[in-house]
Amino acid sequence: AQTVTQSQPEMSVQEAETVTLSCTYDTSESDYYLFWYKQPPSRQMILVIRQEAYKQQNATENRFSVNFQKAAKSFSLKISDSQLGDAAMYFCAYRSAQQRRFGAGTRLTVKP
Amino acid sequence: GAGVSQSPSNKVTEKGKDVELRCDPISGHTALYWYRQSLGQGLEFLIYFQGNSAPDKSGLPSDRFSAERTGGSVSTLTIQRTQQEDSAVYLCASSRTGGTFNYGYTFGSGTRLTVV
Numbered sequence: 145a146q147t148v149t150q151s152q153p154e155m156s157v158q159e160a161e162t163v164t165l166s167c168t169y170d171t172s173e174s175d176y177y178l179f180w181y182k183q184p185p186s187r188q189m190i191l192v193i194r195q196e197a198y199k200q201q202n203a204t205e206n207r208f209s210v211n212f213q214k215a216a217k218s219f220s221l222k223i224s225d226s227q228l229g230d231a232a233m234y235f236c237a238y239r240s241a242q243q244r245r246f247g248a249g250t251r252l253t254v255k256p
Numbered sequence: 257g258a259g260v261s262q263s264p265s266n267k268v269t270e271k272g273k274d275v276e277l278r279c280d281p282i283s284g285h286t287a288l289y290w291y292r293q294s295l296g297q298g299l300e301f302l303i304y305f306q307g308n309s310a311p312d313k314s315g316l317p318s319d320r321f322s323a324e325r326t327g328g329s330v331s332t333l334t335i336q337r338t339q340q341e342d343s344a345v346y347l348c349a350s351s352r353t354g355g356t357f358n359y360g361y362t363f364g365s366g367t368r369l370t371v372v
Binding site: 246 | 289291297298299301304311346347360361363364365366368371
């Protein structure tokens with residue numbers, strides 16, 4: 145079975161600094177997508193960024209970027225210039241035609 | 257609607273009672289998913305509806321759980337004879353499809369179920 149592992153239950157970053165959240169996954173499939181979702185205290189999950197497995201170029205969305213290492217099955221999220229509003233649970237997700245799995249999440253705290 | 261709507265937002269029920277949770281997806285989204293999120297845990301897949309195809313029920317934890325989707329739109333998740341371990345946030349999500357799976361989900365705000 146495919147698994148998604150987030151090894152950091154909690155992370156903390158100073159406002160305006162950069163933080164990287166890690167995610168690894170296990171799969172035997174070649175065609176899949178990876179996502180990062182943010183869940184603030186309001187409980188509403190929000191899509192942050194997505195990465196197609198067949199693309200070597202790392203996805204970027206404003207202050208959010210990923211480091212996708214397909215051979216290593218690693219998909220980390222980098223948040224630059226962290227803001228107080230970035231404080232939330234972050235979930236890494238894997239999706240293919242057959243599978244849809246989420247990691248256990250990383251709680252990010254942003255210190256003013 | 258503009259987003260995925262779930263109701264109720266909170267539900268407290270007595271052990272042994274049945275509950276129904278409702279999800280109204282984004283208009284035009286053919287795929288609908290139910291997930292369960294226990295306290296401090298990740299998301300556990302429950303069930304997936306895609307258009308008129310037979311749903312993928314592989315994630316339902318027991319036969320006390322069932323779900324239906326009427327008219328390809330609104331979905332109801334039913335939990336019969338609730339147990340305390342059913343206490344969790346139940347999240348619904350919808351997405352566009354078109355033979356691909358690259359679309360991200362749009363989630364509702366969830367229903368927090370507490371079984372006492």
